Each structure stands twice: as structure tokens, then as C-alpha cells.
Amino acid sequence: MDAVFSRFDSYDFEADQRFQDGLKTLNSRDETKLLDLKLFFYNRFVEPIDRSSYVQQSSDGANVVDRAAFSHSGVSSSQTAQASTEGTQLSFAEVMQLVQEGKEVPGVRKLEVKPSNQSPTPSQMERLQKPWETSSASE
Numbered sequence: 001m002d003a004v005f006s007r008f009d010s011y012d013f014e015a016d017q018r019f020q021d022g023l024k025t026l027n028s029r030d031e032t033k034l035l036d037l038k039l040f041f042y043n044r045f046v047e048p049i050d051r052s053s054y055v056q057q058s059s060d061g062a063n064v065v066d067r068a069a070f071s072h073s074g075v076s077s078s079q080t081a082q083a084s085t086e087g088t089q090l091s092f093a094e095v096m097q098l099v100q101e102g103k104e105v106p107g108v109r110k111l112e113v114k115p116s117n118q119s120p121t122p123s124q125m126e127r128l129q130k131p132w133e134t135s136s137a138s139e
Contacts, residue, residue, distance in 0.1 A: 004049050005057050008042050018045065032089075 013019050019041050026037065043049050090098075090106070098105050 002057065004047060005054050007047070008039075008049055008054065011038075011042060011046065013038055013041070016041075 019038075022041065023037065026033075039049060039051050039054065043051075095105055
């Protein structure tokens, strides 16, 4: 697998016109999304590559990948906490894990909603009749 990863790292995406054309249509410059796009393109048009293994190998070696790149692979709670402090986008599974653990989800506004303790306002509209009520009234 390491040979595939090194070929991926050395692949010239800037010279590949198909990749550049696709990148222009998506207009994305986010590093995480760019890595996802490159991995998708490489897997589709060059050779198969395993995303989670590549990300793991890259994080162990000199090519450190942004923590947000872990969003679709298996993530430990320490990686989730580190990602949340860096302001990266969390996946649904990561948010669910934080909620289940009773931890705060970063970036969520806390609304101060308080009950008004007032009685409900009575309706001003006349109740609409049911279909069986309208048909019997016309006979």
C-alpha cells in the first residue's frame, strides 16, 4: 500500500486537465475538501487507493493531514476533542458521540429560551368543518 500512497503524493494534479476542469466547477479551496477531491479523482481515474489507510499513514509520517480529514473515518474521542478545539467541521457521528457523552458541541449557539407562563391566546378563526359535516349540512 505504501507504494500507492507515494505515487498518490507525487501525482501531478496541477498538470492533469481533467482534475483542473473538475476543480474549477466545484470552486473549492478548502484543504480537507481538496484532499477528498484528489483522493476521489485518483481512485477513479488512476488506481485504487484506500482513503482511511492513506490518512492514517500520512498522519504518522511527514505529510501531516489536517484533522478535519478524519471526519469520515474511525475517530477516537481524543481526536474528536482535538478537532473540535481547532474549529474544524464535525461529522454527524462525531456530533452524536459528543451529545451521548454529554459534552458541548462546538459552534452551537446556546439560546436562552424561558417559558412565558402566560395563558395561550384564544383562536380568532372559525373552525373549519369536516367533510362529513359539510355534506350533511347541504342535504
